Amino acid sequence: MASLPTCSAAELTPLLGLAANATAAADYICTRFTATSDKFTNTTYAIDNTYLLFSAYLVFAMQLGFAMLCAGSVRAKNTMNIMLTNVLDAAAGGLSYYIFGFAFAFGGPSNGFIGKHYFGLKSIPSAVYDYSFFLYQWAFAIAAAGITSGSIAERTQFVAYLIYSSFLTGFVYPIVSHWVWSSDGWASATRTSGSLLFGSGAIDFAGSGVVHMVGGIAGLWGALIEGPRIGRFDRSGRSVALRGHSASLVVLGTFLLWFGWYGFNPGSFLTISKSYGTSNSYYGQWSAVGRTAVTTTLAGCTAALTTLFGKRLLVGHWNVTDVCNGLLGGFAAITSGCAVVEPWAAVVCGFVAAWVLIGCNVLAEKFKYDDPLEAAQLHGGCGSWGLLFTGLFAKKQYVHEVYATGRPYGLLMGGGGKLLAAQIIQILVIIGWVSVTMAPLFYALKKLNLLRVSTEDEMQGMDMTRHGGFAYAYHDEDASVHTPVGFMMRKVEPTSASPSPIHNTTSMVV
Numbered sequence: 001m002a003s004l005p006t007c008s009a010a011e012l013t014p015l016l017g018l019a020a021n022a023t024a025a026a027d028y029i030c031t032r033f034t035a036t037s038d039k040f041t042n043t044t045y046a047i048d049n050t051y052l053l054f055s056a057y058l059v060f061a062m063q064l065g066f067a068m069l070c071a072g073s074v075r076a077k078n079t080m081n082i083m084l085t086n087v088l089d090a091a092a093g094g095l096s097y098y099i100f101g102f103a104f105a106f107g108g109p110s111n112g113f114i115g116k117h118y119f120g121l122k123s124i125p126s127a128v129y130d131y132s133f134f135l136y137q138w139a140f141a142i143a144a145a146g147i148t149s150g151s152i153a154e155r156t157q158f159v160a161y162l163i164y165s166s167f168l169t170g171f172v173y174p175i176v177s178h179w180v181w182s183s184d185g186w187a188s189a190t191r192t193s194g195s196l197l198f199g200s201g202a203i204d205f206a207g208s209g210v211v212h213m214v215g216g217i218a219g220l221w222g223a224l225i226e227g228p229r230i231g232r233f234d235r236s237g238r239s240v241a242l243r244g245h246s247a248s249l250v251v252l253g254t255f256l257l258w259f260g261w262y263g264f265n266p267g268s269f270l271t272i273s274k275s276y277g278t279s280n281s282y283y284g285q286w287s288a289v290g291r292t293a294v295t296t297t298l299a300g301c302t303a304a305l306t307t308l309f310g311k312r313l314l315v316g317h318w319n320v321t322d323v324c325n326g327l328l329g330g331f332a333a334i335t336s337g338c339a340v341v342e343p344w345a346a347v348v349c350g351f352v353a354a355w356v357l358i359g360c361n362v363l364a365e366k367f368k369y370d371d372p373l374e375a376a377q378l379h380g381g382c383g384s385w386g387l388l389f390t391g392l393f394a395k396k397q398y399v400h401e402v403y404a405t406g407r408p409y410g411l412l413m414g415g416g417g418k419l420l421a422a423q424i425i426q427i428l429v430i431i432g433w434v435s436v437t438m439a440p441l442f443y444a445l446k447k448l449n450l451l452r453v454s455t456e457d458e459m460q461g462m463d464m465t466r467h468g469g470f471a472y473a474y475h476d477e478d479a480s481v482h483t484p485v486g487f488m489m490r491k492v493e494p495t496s497a498s499p500s501p502i503h504n505t506t507s508m509v510v
Contacts, residue, residue, distance in 0.1 A: 006034075048271040052132040058263025059139035063090050065256030066146040070153060072249025073321070073373045075242065077461025078154045079471035085149045085161045089169075092162055093142040096170030101141055102134055105174035105182065112186030112194065115178050136267065137177070140207060141169040143264075144215035150373030151219025154242075155229050155458050158466060160451050164222070164441060172437045173214050176430060180204050187426055189403050198418040200408040202426040203394060205292075206268040208336030208386030209426050216380025217434040219371065225442040226452050228370030230459060239365045242372070247320050254324040258300065261331050265338045266292045269402075276401050288401065292338045295346035296331060299338075302350030303330025303357075310358055325374050329357040329382040336383075336423075337390030339402050340409075345393040352389070353382045384427050391420030 067086040071079050093101075099120055106129065107115025118124055125131060145165045152160075179185040180202055183192045189201030204210050234240055244250060266289045274285035307326025311319055330350035334341075337349070360377035363369075371377065394410035399419075409415030445451040452458075457465040464470060 006037075044273050047273050049130055049132045051272045052136055052267065052270055055263035055267025056132065056136040056139050058260045058267065059136065059143065060090075060260075062139075062143060062257050062260030062264065063146060065253045065258075065260055066143075066150075067253070068249045068256060069253030069324075070146075070150050070373060072246040072251075072253060073150070073244035074154050075461070076245040076472070077463055077470065079245070079463060080467045080469075081158075081462040082149070082153050083471070084158075084467065085153075086146060088161055089145040089149055089165050090142045092165045093145050093169035094138060096166040097138045097141045097174070098134075100170045101174040102137060103174075104171065105137065105177040106133075108182060108184045109193065110178075110182075110184050112184060113178070114175055115182060115184070133270070136270075140177075140211055140264075141173050144173045144211050144218075145169050147212065147215025147375050147379045148219040148222060150375035151216075151371045152222040152226055153372045154462075155226060155452055156222075157450055157453055160445050163445065163450070164218070164438070167441060168214075168218060168438070172218070172434060173210075176214055176433060177210050179429070180210050180426065187422065187429070189407070197422045197425065198408070200419045200422045201403075202387075202422040203340060203390050203399070203403070203419065204336045204387060204426060205339045205390075205402070206265045206335045208332060208334075208383040208390075209430050212332045212335065212379035212383035212386075213427070213430045214434055216376045216378070216383060217431055218438040220369075220376035220380055221435065221439040222442045223369060223371050223376065225439065225446055228368060229372070230455065232370045233368050237368065244321070244372070250321050250324050254327060257328060258331070261296055261300075261335075262293055265296045265335055266290075268292075269339070288339060288398070291343070294343050295338045295341055296334055298343055298346040299334035299350035299353065300327045300330040302347045303327055303333070303354040304350075306351050306354035307358065310354060314358070325378055326354045326357060329353045329378045332379050332382040333386035333389060336386040337394055340390065340394040340398040342393075342395055345389075345395075348393065349386065349389045353385055356381050356385045387423040387427050388420070391417075391423035394419060 063086060067083055070082045070086060074082050102121065103117060103119040104115050107117035107119070108128075110116045118129070121131075121134060124134065145168050148164065148168060149161060179187045181190070181204075182188055183190055184194075185191060186194070187197050187202045189196070189203050191201055202209075229242060231240055232242055269285055269289055269292070272286050272289055276284050278284075304323050304327035307329075308318065308323045310326075311317075311322045330353045333353035333356075334346055334349050338346070341349070357374070357378055360381040361374060364371060364374075364377055369376075390410070392410050392412045394415065395413055396409045396415060399407050399409045399415075408418035411417050411420045442451060453462060453466070461470070
């Protein structure tokens with residue numbers, strides 16, 4: 001952060017001439033100037049920290065969006081189970097990120113692979129990080145864990161959620177964020193302790209790779225090792241839709257995630273009061289924050305509309321769930337380059353992201369891969385496209401403002417292929433790192449019989465067998481013959497030909 005010029009009494013005294021008490025006057029003026037300068041500095045810190053805290057609150061609110069989206073996307077008999085896992089992603093992730101994760105991610109000075117300071121937030125706050133930065137990064141970490149929980153929903157043991165969530169947020173995710181976001185990371189575009197990757201570093205501004213690909217690839221391995229849900233594919237291998245029970249919850253969750261994304265992407269600037277030193281005093285980082293919100297919005301909107309008409313052409317109907325997933329796919333893709341691309345490029349990003357998601361879903365069905373929330377396809381596939389998109393469309397001016405002058409920028413914008421090469425390397429190493437860490441973990445859980453629930457539990461629903469009862473009365477097309485225990489709503493039909501409003505009531509039965 002830039003500071004005001006300093007005041008020196010020794011330099012000021014000669015300017016006051018031979019006036020009486022010139023030295024005392026200079027001392028007084030400098031004292032008042034220093035006090036004013038300190039006040040401006042403190043105010044700037046307060047503004048930036050408040051901005052970061054508000055962004056952290058928005059990103060954390062995305063957990064509610066994830067919870068609603070997950071609940072609506074699963075069958076009603078597993079609602080309590082998926083809601084509880086979303087709560088535990090935040091709770092278990094909070095402790096693991098506090099004890100280990102933050103230190104592994106941002107504990108500099110360190111090497112290019114892993115951080116080694118700030119365990120348990122020791123020495124925080126410091127001149128580099130404040131508590132607001134930890135809170136913001138924790139909200140990102142649990143977002144990655146939430147993505148994974150969607151891929152393995154409706155068939156996973158509770159203990160497996162606790163184990164993978166703690167491991168992902170405390171170790172796997174922090175290592176990747178250290179590589180890409182720490183000033184010591186070997187792939188970081190903000191690296192200060194060594195040479196940059198291809199003279200550029202990988203630009204993943206808000207986490208298409210760091211957050212979305214990590215969560216998506218982890219979920220991919222979990223779902224592959226666990227296998228599809230019972231009934232997802234028939235005996236001949238044909239796909240059977242196991243639809244979620246509430247499109248209303250899906251839409252609600254989507255809008256909550258949309259709202260939270262305005263903390264996810266614009267908030268990743270971390271500060272808002274920075275001036276870019278241009279001749280236009282109205283233009284600074286505050287303008288870049290606004291532009292980032294615009295590119296985020298346009299990518300999501302374009303992806304939603306493209307998915308709407310694309311699915312209509314492919315399957316012949318309008319599907320709100322598909323549109324919601326398309327919207328989120330556009331957001332996941334633009335997250336990497338949201339700060340360094342023009343608004344028109346965000347439209348391109350969203351359009352391609354929608355077709356990437358549609359293509360990934362076709363491949364998933366072909367290979368009998370079952371992901372109830374399309375999390376691996378959405379976050380892994382669209383996140384990968386987002387990194388490539390940044391390497392193609394990053395604008396020179398914005399790259400130089402956000403990162404540093406003289407950096408490579410997008411290939412299609414005339415900046416050569418160095419940035420694109422760095423983006424490709426990031427994609428490959430994320431796939432490799434998450435695969436060699438999470439795949440063995442899920443495989444070990446499977447061998448220890450800690451990963452998948454029993455066939456009986458899966459057929460009856462984990463709400464009944466593992467959580468003491470259903471979230472609410474429901475009827476699934478594939479409901480078992482077992483009569484649910486608890487209260488159910490039964491509609492009392494009118495007995496006369498001319499029903500009155502009083503007859504259209506409900507009664508509680510056991």
